[in-house]
Amino acid sequence: EPEVTQTPSHQVTQMGQEVILRCVPISNHLYFYWYRQILGQKVEFLVSFYNNEISEKSEIFDDQFSVERPDGSNFTLKIRSTKLEDSAMYFCASSEVIGQETQYFGPGTRLLVL
Amino acid sequence: TQLLEQSPQFLSIQEGENLTVYCNSSSVFSSLQWYRQEPGEGPVLLVTVVTGGEVKKLKRLTFQFGDARKDSSLHITAAQPGDTGLYLCAGAYNFNKFYFGSGTKLNVKP
Numbered sequence: 001e002p003e004v005t006q007t008p009s010h011q012v013t014q015m016g017q018e019v020i021l022r023c024v025p026i027s028n029h030l031y032f033y034w035y036r037q038i039l040g041q042k043v044e045f046l047v048s049f050y051n052n053e054i055s056e057k058s059e060i061f062d063d064q065f066s067v068e069r070p071d072g073s074n075f076t077l078k079i080r081s082t083k084l085e086d087s088a089m090y091f092c093a094s095s096e097v098i099g100q101e102t103q104y105f106g107p108g109t110r111l112l113v114l
Numbered sequence: 115t116q117l118l119e120q121s122p123q124f125l126s127i128q129e130g131e132n133l134t135v136y137c138n139s140s141s142v143f144s145s146l147q148w149y150r151q152e153p154g155e156g157p158v159l160l161v162t163v164v165t166g167g168e169v170k171k172l173k174r175l176t177f178q179f180g181d182a183r184k185d186s187s188l189h190i191t192a193a194q195p196g197d198t199g200l201y202l203c204a205g206a207y208n209f210n211k212f213y214f215g216s217g218t219k220l221n222v223k224p
Contacts, residue, residue, distance in 0.1 A: 042216040
């Protein structure tokens, strides 16, 4: 069964460093999403992406975040200058059809900012 | 800000009992999804409901979307220990932006 994959599974970084989280969505999917989940808290929407541009973003997704689909398979989330409060689990998701259809989530990347 | 309130936050029941989890909002959603999440893993979709009043069944799980598309419920019949986990609802706003509830942690004791 096709699945969303994410790398790395864990990332430890120093405050102020840049990190890139990588996702490979399901191959025929057209809509891509990033979410984060701070330990013990709810899953929070960050951004949705379609047709090589951001469709929606939340208040969390400020200028230090960016997303890119650099090639036909990868979907990346870049955090330019990490802060302690960026420590969280980051989930990528993809869906074939927007909104009404299934969002498939990846296993997540656990980011720890020291 | 669109908020989804889930209740109860925690539920501990005996095997064989029935239970209902609620997801409520003041906003209208274009669709609503229920997920189950295991610790350290991504949410796994159980169902998507789209039409107001829609009812979907998945074995012992019954999902309902409110007529006004502002609320939903998940009912589990004859709960089993394998149902133990975190259940999340998520509403799609404008098809493009999704809000998750804080989850219901279910424990089914054998």
